[in-house]
Amino acid sequence: MSKTIKLKKGFDIKLAGKAEKQLVDFKRAKTFAIKPADFMGMQRPKVTVNEGDSVKAGTPILFDKAMESVQYVAPVSGEIVEIKRGEKRKLLEIKILADAEITYESFEKFTESSLKTLTKETAVALLCKGGVWPQLIQRPFGIVANPQDSPKAIFISGFDTNPLSPDYAFTLKGEEKYFQAGVLVLQKLTSGKVHLGLELDAEIAPVFANVQGVQVNKFSGQHPVGNVGIHIHHIDPINKGEIIWTISPFGVVQIGKLFIEGRYDASKIVAVTGSEAKNAAYAKTFIGACVDTLVNGNIKNDHIRVVSGNVLTGEKIAPDGYLGYYANQITLIPEGDYEEFLGWLKPSSTKLSFHKALGLLSFLNRSKEYVVDTNAHGEERPFVVTGAFEKVLPMDILPTYLFKAIVSEDFDEMEELGLYEVIEEDVAICEFIDPSKNELQKLVRNGIELLMYS
Amino acid sequence: MKFLQNLFDNLKPNFEKGGKWEKFHTLYEGHRTIAFAPDLTTGPRGAQIKDAVDLKRVMITVVIAMVPALLFGILNVGHQHFLMSGEEATWLDKAVIGAISVLPILIVSYAVGLGTEFTFCVIRNHPISEGYLVTGMLIALVMPPAIPLWQVALATIFAVVIGKEVFGGTGMNILNVAMTARAFLYFAYPAQISGDQVWTYMGDKTPVDGFSGATALAVAYNAGVEGQPVSQALAEHNTVLGDGLFSFSNLFMGWIPGSIGETSTLMALLGAAILIGTGVASWKIIVSGFAGAYIMGLVMNIFAVNEYMAMSPEYHWVMGGLAFGIVFMATDPVSAAQTETGKWIYGLLIGFLTVIIRVTNPAYPEGIMLAVLFMNVFAPLIDYYVVKANKNRRLQRATV
Incomplete structure (x- = not known):
């Protein structure tokens, strides 16, 4: 039964620098990197290649000793040029110098009809071996799924409401066949349903239009309505002891390609966005690409921050840093490391705020696209204002109480107040609007780790 | 710069x-x-941009919302002063006298309070928090104009140390800090903060013959005891100063004796408009607070055994500090209920309690102070049940 959910709470952050719907021919990156820190829940990463080895796209380069069957593979073919380690030999990056022409490891191929008779064991084995398994994320906790589990449902969100997020209708154009194949594979993994969340009253992207074997649920509202966590909460909420898997539409397509084409295809279209991008558009690249070719020559000035991902949940990277594993956009925004005379008092219609406190005038023009820099606009403070988080989190969860339970490390409270239902991205909007400037995403991850490892 | x-x-x-x-x-x-x-910027992971709001801006919004009450208070202190002495005076004279009386209280409140706060920040190595911007103003506005400055200082120190810092500073306190200051004075120096002579700034003048400095609440209470209809008692009170001192419209406007900032219902409502318009204070607490007082007023009417109980409930809105207390004190987010459902209950009960204390308790003519403090203590209990209901919904879902 398809469901329609209308949500009132939330806040859309409208920023300048939306990507034009055109594919610009940026030079392809020379190097690519896989960063273990992108994979939540990875406990003991172990590299299986050495510097100087050559790899194909799909060659295993890394696994987690705590979950050995899941292979993390090279996104492109080439030579392993650096295995970068930090303090205490912590693995930071595995860097690959890419070949001009990508060559692929070959895996077993299926046709659409043979996919229907696929067994769960074969599917899981190929997903793990073929490098696409890490696209499956387990809720609770937001960690890479465990192949031995059987989730009660699988959720896909077909729209992204994060600031300047890419349009799937554009990035997944022509991938209908693979998306459908991916869904067929996902069906084998769960005893329950595969859910696809779409935006109510919006044009349906062709990639999702005729897909079979999913329950389509429609949602309306403001960000974070596109977050898969919100969909789960309203459709089939997670209770203690239950497991749900989530996957991005790109992940589904990648699975489809693995099973139909028999190869690990890490190519993806990412959005180059942000107010400081001269040319905000889409670029074709691969997972883990070095962003220098997207940034150099494409920025309005030097004093900017490059964000892998969107501005709410993304990560600051160097201008020659690497795209995160799950990122489908980069955002270029001004750095905000300046002092402003009486900046806390001045009225302003150019500063974006969810609030309407004295002098914050952005509420008068909610349709305007704002240029927002990285200034924190204040120091960290204890929780004082109440009722604000509650207005932007469209879940039956009391965010302030949940955060306080984590601060006080009260395990029972964390569980009872719903920590199984949220991960960082769900509270990112709370972190944005918080007048006390707490790092709430980090706090939620700390809470999750307390629950996981205790 | x-x-x-x-x-x-x-x-x-x-x-x-x-x-x-x-x-x-x-x-x-x-x-x-x-x-x-x-010049702080966002961290490397997580939200890369932040909302332009910060606590300083939130707090200054509350201070701005209190400015009408302060300015009116200054003028009214001057106005009452000349009414009392029976002299003719221009508005400028009144403002000057009012300022002479009020500003020292305000300055002492801020200087002593910030001094205490700074001392604690240095000792504890805390960042200085913005909370006192609001508290300093509030303390001054709930003081009677004739209060000795050393009492203001003492109350401020008590409130900041015992009301806030011992709990860990801003955001951690249980009781509203400004109300704690007022309550301290009330119980430590009852002679100076009650009775008829403290609500008007005397200076070196002597009052006209037949002058009474009693507040409307005291008049209403005595009317109840003596069996005279309250509206009549209010109308006949202090006619020596001219007719209609305690008429409904005058009570609403606030040209009456009382604490500096609390007399004018109109100015409190103006502040409420600012607080609600900017979304800084909870409209739920304000609306339910006023509603609670009115409902309890009606209940009193039904069971009226004396004239005070039979008083028209809307008088409760305009007498004493109810409006000021609900708008500026009850809405303090730290000491109020923190859940949205809880805020309705919290406001409603403050309204109820204020009227109950006013009408039935002979010792305290004003109920709002005790009602707010009492509900501050009970707010976590209200929240406890609201939170528990949320947990139960989650738990029930699991077993179905």
């Missing part, structure tokens, strides 16, 4: 680790962040 920035930069080494004033670095940072919004 470069010169100011340079000044701060030049001073900075003294406050850094190893500098001669290292211990006071929190004061340095506190002042610098008031002059300049800091």
Whole structure:
């Protein structure tokens, strides 16, 4: 039964620098990197290649000793040029110098009809071996799924409401066949349903239009309505002891390609966005690409921050840093490391705020696209204002109480107040609007780790 | 503003680790962040941009919302002064006299309160928090105009230390800090903060014959005891100062004796409009607070055994500090209920209790102070049940 959910709470952050719907021919990156820190829940990463080895796209380069069957593979073919380690030999990056022409490891191929008779064991084995398994994320906790589990449902969100997020209708154009194949594979993994969340009253992207074997649920509202966590909460909420898997539409397509084409295809279209991008558009690249070719020559000035991902949940990277594993956009925004005379008092219609406190005038023009820099606009403070988080989190969860339970490390409270239902991205909007400037995403991850490892 | 920035930069080494004033670095940072919004940027992971709001802006919004009450209070203190002495005076004279009486109280409240706060920040190595911006103003506005300044200082120190800092500072307190100051005076120096003579600033003048400095609440209470209809008692009170001192419209406007900022219902409502319009205070608490007082007024009417109980409920809105208390005290987010459902209950009960205390308790003519403090204590209990209901919904879902 398809469901329609209308949500009132939330806040859309409208920023300048939306990507034009055109594919610009940026030079392809020379190097690519896989960063273990992108994979939540990875406990003991172990590299299986050495510097100087050559790899194909799909060659295993890394696994987690705590979950050995899941292979993390090279996104492109080439030579392993650096295995970068930090303090205490912590693995930071595995860097690959890419070949001009990508060559692929070959895996077993299926046709659409043979996919229907696929067994769960074969599917899981190929997903793990073929490098696409890490696209499956387990809720609770937001960690890479465990192949031995059987989730009660699988959720896909077909729209992204994060600031300047890419349009799937554009990035997944022509991938209908693979998306459908991916869904067929996902069906084998769960005893329950595969859910696809779409935006109510919006044009349906062709990639999702005729897909079979999913329950389509429609949602309306403001960000974070596109977050898969919100969909789960309203459709089939997670209770203690239950497991749900989530996957991005790109992940589904990648699975489809693995099973139909028999190869690990890490190519993806990412959005180059942000107010400081001269040319905000889409670029074709691969997972883990070095962003220098997207940034150099494409920025309005030097004093900017490059964000892998969107501005709410993304990560600051160097201008020659690497795209995160799950990122489908980069955002270029001004750095905000300046002092402003009486900046806390001045009225302003150019500063974006969810609030309407004295002098914050952005509420008068909610349709305007704002240029927002990285200034924190204040120091960290204890929780004082109440009722604000509650207005932007469209879940039956009391965010302030949940955060306080984590601060006080009260395990029972964390569980009872719903920590199984949220991960960082769900509270990112709370972190944005918080007048006390707490790092709430980090706090939620700390809470999750307390629950996981205790 | 470069010169100011340079000044701060030049001073900075003294406050850094190893500098001669290292211990006071929190004061340095506190002042610098008031002059300049800091150059802090977002962290490498998580939200890369942040909302333009900060606590300083939230707090200053509340202060601005209290400015009408302060200005009116200054004027009214002058007005009452000349009414009392029976002299003719221009509005300017009234404003000057009012300022002479009120500003020292305001200055003492801020100076002593901030001093206490700074001391704690230095000792505890806390950043200076913005909370006192609001508290300082509130304390001054709930003082009677004739209060000795040393009492203001003492109450302020008590409120900041016992009301807030012992709990861990801003955001951690259980009781509203300004109400704590008022309650301290009430119980420590009852002679000076009750009775008929403290609500009007006397200065060196003597009152006209037949003058009574009693507040409307006291008049209403006595009317109840003596069996005279309250509206009649209010109308006949203090006719020596002219007719209609305690008429409904005058009570609403606030040209009556009382604490500095609390007399005018109109100014409190103006403040409420600012607070609600900017979304800084909870409209739920304000609406349910007024509703609670009215409902309890009606209930009193039904069971009326004396004239005070039979009084028209809307009088409760305009007498005493109810409006001021609900708008500025009850809405303090730290000491109020924190859940949205809880806020309705919390406001409603403050309204109920205020009227009950006013009408039935002979010792305290004003109920709002005790009602707010009492509900501050009970707010966590209200929230406890609201939170529990949320947990239960989650738990029930699991077993279905």
